[in-house]
Amino acid sequence: MNNLIKEKFMNKLTKVGLSALAGSLAAVSANASDYSVTGDTQVVWSSAQGNEAGAVGSNGKGIGVDTDLYFTASGELDNGFTVSVFSAMDMEQANTATSGGLNSSAQMTIGMGSLGTVQFNDVSGSAANAIDDVLPKAYEEAWDGTTHSSNFHSFGSSTQSGSVDYRTPALSIGDISVSLTATYDPNGGAGPASAGGVGGNSNGGEAYTAKVSGMGLTLGLGYETVDTAATAAGAADLERNTGYLLYSNGPISIGYQETFQNTENKGHSTTQAPDIQSDGMAFAFTQDNLSVSYAEVTEQVQDIAGVTEAETEMTAIQATYTMGAMTLGMSMYETDNPEGTTGKYEETELSVSFAF
Secondary structure, eight states, X not given: OXXXXXXXHHHHHHHHHHHHTTTTTTTOOEEEEEEEEEEEEEEEEEEEEEOOTTOOSOSEEEEEEEEEEEEEEEEEEXXXXXXXXXXXXXXXXXXXXXOOOSXXXXXXXXXXXXXXXXXXXXXXXXXXXXXSOOOOOSSSOGGGGOSSOOOTTOTTGGGSSSEEEEEOOOEEETTXXXXXXXXXXXXXXXXXXXXXXXXXXXXXXXXXXXEEEETTEEEEEEEEEEEOXXXXXXXXXXXXXXXXXXXXXXXXXXXXXXXXXXXXXXXXXXXXXXXXXEEEEXXXXXXXTEEEEEEEEEEEEEOTTOOBOOOEEEEEEEEEEEETTEXXXXXXXXXXXXXXXXXXXXXXXXEXXXXX
């Protein structure tokens, strides 16, 4: 990296440090900087078969390649604070008609030691969205290989981009560790604003998480809400809750998680979006380079009149084997009653991936 680029980055770190200290430590400057570029590429063979109503293109075979590059830069300030930036580039998004750009994840983080951490989530990366699905797995989530519009991983999705997190440092009480986070998004459910710009709506969103762990057990809770300011017909407030319990002992990991979504209209419409309740459990075993897992997720949609759709059930059996920078993966997915209607969808994936 040439000296001009490095000098510009150092100047930006200095400005961030000055703002964070509110002028009381105006002499703060960056004194160390690190840069790195890593990546991975994956080749996946898929075979799918489904007879669910209304599905288009759910039968067939295919081979695809997914390549990602990860850019990181970090600097340390004279007062011990750190500033880091991260950006993930999905190189395959340019080949899709619905591409919103190559940038799939981008954050800027200020580490303040014992005062905690502040993270600006430009594209994804919020603390709430990080616990959308924490079930142990060998390959991918159970909903990754389905045509069903799964709600199980929706927690944090409305406050993940264009938001800011505050994360406490881990608080230790004997063998127990406690951590808390709070997220604020001025444009809940919308993407980030450009620097110096404004967002696409005024729907304020908030999310909170709590995690308690110790002796192999982890208990976590999350709450997310988006308040709609609009008065148009159909405007609604959104509320999501999630809770999970994880246990790890040597090579064995077990997890259980529940998610609930409630949509409440603003009184401008006679209709209301249905409530959605989801739960999942998973088991994983990892020994040396081999990892296997089984996961099962169920979802049920219930409207305001109490009418319930058929329960959707997603299952996944997975295995991976790692040899240095190369990983071989296999996953078999099955979905009963996708979209709450009678039917079945099955998918098998074989993959080889390389980290570099």
